[in-house]
Amino acid sequence: MSIFQEIAFKAELDRHLDPECEYQARIICEEDSTTRDRVVQELRNMIYERGECHPPRMDDAFLLRFLRARLFIPARAHRLMVRYCTFREQNPHLWRDVYWYGLTRLDNIFEGVLFDRPDVGRLIICRMGKWDPNEYPVEDLIRGCLLLLEVGIMQPKLQVLGGTVIVDCEGIGMKHARQLTPSVALQAINVMGFTFPIYQRGVHIVNCSRLFEKLFYVFKRLAPSDEMWQRVHFHGYDYNSLHRYIDPECLPKRYGGYRETVTVKEWLTKIKKYKNKEFDEDLRTLGYAVDE
Known part of the structure; x- marks a missing residue:
């Protein structure tokens, strides 16, 4: 395996949004870094107020996944979150x-x-x-x-x-x-x-x-x-x-x-070679069994 492939594998656990990715997020997801925090909070408030789902996490990093998948429109991200949580509740055998x-x-x-x-x-x-x-x-x-x-x-x-x-x-x-x-x-x-x-x-x-x-x-x-x-x-x-x-x-x-x-x-x-405690905790929160 080449050194370039090894670098690519290490990058699989990178949680940072580099400048190039920031630019792509603006073009592809209509994400604005100046309003990002406000929109994330808007989605969080919507989840609490409507009570239609109970996500496994409510931190910014988790909510951002749903906003990026739905062009940073909180209402659409909320509908996706509801479907995601409903699917998890109906099919726990797929990951629990x-x-x-x-x-x-x-x-x-x-x-x-x-x-x-x-x-x-x-x-x-x-x-x-x-x-x-x-x-x-x-x-x-x-x-x-x-x-x-x-x-x-x-x-x-x-x-x-x-x-x-x-x-x-x-x-x-x-x-x-x-x-x-x-x-x-x-x-x-x-x-x-x-x-x-x-x-x-x-x-x-x-x-x-x-x-x-x-x-x-x-x-x-x-x-x-x-x-x-x-x-x-x-x-x-x-x-x-x-x-x-x-x-x-x-x-x-x-x-x-x-x-x-x-x-x-x-x-x-x-992934197992380069993973950290944060990775284990993320999967554990989702219901997966992890290494002790």
Whole structure:
């Protein structure tokens, strides 16, 4: 591993908003440093006054995640917070007492590219065909996705830039399809943008046959909004189609790009190496099991 990759891994726990990110926050999130504190307090007051949700945290850093995901509009950030808290209350099994580092067992399923660009954000890849339903329950996929997001948005940079998802269907068969029930599909939809405080730039489905594309469309009726579904793009086996949305500079070589991927095991192992007490406390507050 190169020294540049090691520096990139250390930066995964950076909680500072550098000047470049401050500029991007102003452009992408409409965040104004001169009014930031006032808007955060406005959101906090709204949560207390309306009493529609009980967030696990109420500090500025946590509330900023929701404001950045909703163009710094308190009312929209509040609606997102309510959905986030409701989802947590309805699905406690997805994180309560889940040992975060234990999700390295999903190593061959989730990957990422540590090359974050304003038009793409963080690229996360889910290789569904690598999942063995006989080895891990489908809920583990949702748990893995949630953990990637929760740890990722500890970085202000990723709160600002957001993310893009590639779902690679190569190798998917009927044994996988049988596990994708409407309730699981709804959980996945919620995690990928409707209830989670992240700017979801797009979901791109590749190596998908017409049969499974039709299956995805069956789940369309579960999508909470048409706007959300408009960010889902099917490319079949045509990587040129994918390149119209994602510059090859940001893509792994597998998809006609130039980047190396980082597996979830590599990523979480480095996170564990460089983490601190603040990281442990953040995950503990969310309900995850952490190292004692």
